[in-house]
Amino acid sequence: MDMKRTLTHEWHNIRHLRAMRIYLDEEKCIGAWQCYEVCPVDCWTPNYDTRKVEFHGEDVCVACGACVLQCPEDAIELR
Ligand code: SF4
Ligand code: SF4
Structure with missing residues (x-):
């Protein structure tokens, strides 16, 4: 398994x-x-x-928080 797939797997867990x-x-x-x-x-x-952006990542989001940190309008929450 390559590094990106390994990291993605771990983030999912x-x-x-x-x-x-x-x-x-x-x-x-x-x-x-x-x-x-x-x-x-x-x-x-x-x-x-x-x-407007559309979120369709319910099954694949790895909760890294990057989108939350980058959004200039505080439109995204991770909880
Ligand atoms: S950037 Fe946001 S939507 Fe994408 S994986 Fe990270 S927390 Fe989930
Ligand atoms: S970063 Fe924030 S304002 Fe920009 S598209 Fe995503 S949710 Fe909308």
């Missing part, structure tokens, strides 16, 4: 142990796309029409 989930406040989202750019496992899709 940690997320399940901590039972953490992403909560997106669409009202705050301004379509800056930082979450989309930093997510290591492609949990986000930009919607260029609405200027």
